[in-house]
Amino acid sequence: MAPEARAKTRSLVGLAFGVLALACSIAPSDAAAVRHSRSQKLSHHPPSARHLPYPQLELPFQISGGQYAPVAWSEIAGWREDDHLAAYKAFRTSCRPIAAQKKPPADPKALGTSLRDPCRIARSLELFDEAKAKTFFEEHFLPLRISRLGEGEGFVTGYYEPIVDGSRTENEVYKVPVYRRPSNLFVRGTTQSSAGLPNKGQVFRKIGRRKLVPYYDRAEIEDGAIAGRGLEICWLKDQTDLLFSQIQGSARVSLDDGSTLRINYDAHNGFPYTPVGRILIERNIIPKDQMSMQKIREWMEWNPNEADELRRQNRSYVFFREVQLSDKDEAVGAQGVPLTPGRSIAVDKSLHVYGTPFFIEGELPIESERSKTPFRRLMIAQDTGSAIVGPARADLYFGAGLDAGKVSGRLRHNARFVILVPKSLDPVARGRKMPVPDERPSETIAKLFPQTDPSKDPKYAGKPSDVTAATNAKPAAQTAATPAAAPSQAPAVQAAAAKPVPLPEPRPKVEADSAKPQPRHLRRYRHRR
Numbered sequence: 001m002a003p004e005a006r007a008k009t010r011s012l013v014g015l016a017f018g019v020l021a022l023a024c025s026i027a028p029s030d031a032a033a034v035r036h037s038r039s040q041k042l043s044h045h046p047p048s049a050r051h052l053p054y055p056q057l058e059l060p061f062q063i064s065g066g067q068y069a070p071v072a073w074s075e076i077a078g079w080r081e082d083d084h085l086a087a088y089k090a091f092r093t094s095c096r097p098i099a100a101q102k103k104p105p106a107d108p109k110a111l112g113t114s115l116r117d118p119c120r121i122a123r124s125l126e127l128f129d130e131a132k133a134k135t136f137f138e139e140h141f142l143p144l145r146i147s148r149l150g151e152g153e154g155f156v157t158g159y160y161e162p163i164v165d166g167s168r169t170e171n172e173v174y175k176v177p178v179y180r181r182p183s184n185l186f187v188r189g190t191t192q193s194s195a196g197l198p199n200k201g202q203v204f205r206k207i208g209r210r211k212l213v214p215y216y217d218r219a220e221i222e223d224g225a226i227a228g229r230g231l232e233i234c235w236l237k238d239q240t241d242l243l244f245s246q247i248q249g250s251a252r253v254s255l256d257d258g259s260t261l262r263i264n265y266d267a268h269n270g271f272p273y274t275p276v277g278r279i280l281i282e283r284n285i286i287p288k289d290q291m292s293m294q295k296i297r298e299w300m301e302w303n304p305n306e307a308d309e310l311r312r313q314n315r316s317y318v319f320f321r322e323v324q325l326s327d328k329d330e331a332v333g334a335q336g337v338p339l340t341p342g343r344s345i346a347v348d349k350s351l352h353v354y355g356t357p358f359f360i361e362g363e364l365p366i367e368s369e370r371s372k373t374p375f376r377r378l379m380i381a382q383d384t385g386s387a388i389v390g391p392a393r394a395d396l397y398f399g400a401g402l403d404a405g406k407v408s409g410r411l412r413h414n415a416r417f418v419i420l421v422p423k424s425l426d427p428v429a430r431g432r433k434m435p436v437p438d439e440r441p442s443e444t445i446a447k448l449f450p451q452t453d454p455s456k457d458p459k460y461a462g463k464p465s466d467v468t469a470a471t472n473a474k475p476a477a478q479t480a481a482t483p484a485a486a487p488s489q490a491p492a493v494q495a496a497a498a499k500p501v502p503l504p505e506p507r508p509k510v511e512a513d514s515a516k517p518q519p520r521h522l523r524r525y526r527h528r529r
Helices: 002-044 084-099 114-125 132-142 219-220 239-248 277-283 294-300 302-311 402-411 429-431 443-447 465-469 476-479
Strands: 066-070 141-148 154-161 163-167 176-181 204-207 211-214 232-236 250-255 258-270 319-323 344-346 359-366 375-384 393-402 410-421
Touching: 002 359, 066 429, 084 114, 084 132, 084 375, 114 132, 132 141, 141 154, 141 211, 154 239, 154 250, 154 359, 154 402, 163 239, 163 277, 176 239, 176 319, 232 239, 232 258, 232 319, 239 250, 239 302, 277 294, 277 302, 294 402, 359 393, 375 393, 393 402
Parallel strands: 154 393, 163 250, 344 375
Antiparallel strands: 066 141, 141 410, 154 410, 163 232, 176 232, 204 211, 250 258, 258 319, 344 393, 359 375, 359 410
């Protein structure tokens, strides 16, 4: 090849090597720029939220302040011997408004709307056989023994519908007015058009357009604070008849013209109910073991002057409304259905749902004041009362008249409660689906730092206390609670005050090498000829 051609070829080869070297020197910076652009794109799209480690499962229902435990039907004393057909009829009565519900209740409770399914079945199934009624409850409900938290039994009282004499007009015999709800009585969250106002909470009296003050108490009303305003429904003979009608929440008034007037609770004045029987017990007038409504009535009849003062200790006052019921109809409870004597109960409406079956078992003075009559009966929650508070608290309805009043007036006894829960709320089945929590992090740390007792570990025998103290992880309170060892087994070295288990030291913050700017080194290649 000619010298000129070889020189030209060498120059071209040198130029190619120079371009290649320049490309290699620039490539790292371009790669860093690409990585930076990718990180910028990722920063605009944050990663999706991390899912919870546990599925969202329905927890077993909870009743505030109560405890419950599953129980077998065979373990309920008196379940087989009860008249289940009578309880089934009372349950079907409660199912009429429950099956017609289209919206969930405004105040959610433990049972919620779970009674709809068994109620719809009961409404379409009219039974006449006691065995089939028993089978219905066993197929659609689960029994749970229930009580107040920390207690084993509940508490029951009794109530009835008094029958009192009265008149539509005031005269010398009938001069105690029965008032309907006044127009200036207000309860927050309700309107005057409400069928009935709550029997708990604050009640106000409106003065002018804006000012609200507490309503009149019993003494003020008895002294004529609302008299002459056309609020009188009828007149009774004495204040004792009115007091007992207010305590029971309803009454049958036998009018002097031969007709009967039915009145039911409509509102109250906002003051808490004070039992007059408790005051008589505190004043040592009537012994506690002899207290009954009949005893209170007798004492008031024998001591009319002292009765006025005693009655006014109860500042609560109840207003009534007239209801269109015949003499054969039973009183209407808070659920809006007629009560069934011996099968209806009043419960705490803030905890329980109307229509819930309860099996109540106890020894009650039904036959006489001193008797312990076995009471084992399936009851239906259809009413409520201001004094009925708690998960295992019930007021048993015994009907109307003097005999029912005698029985209900002497009931203040403990009893065992079993609530029947629809199978759709089976707490045992829900409990099986609950996941087991992860292992606690403290256990992992404990494996890294074993908990040892220097007095029992021969490895630490004979070492000074400051060495053993570092490994003694038992808290001071727990160490003090440990029983003292016998003199012959006393440890050779007493451990010092316990110190917390040391945690792993955090990692030092080391700046990554990639974060530091790297100087560029451009290599120059010379072509040697």
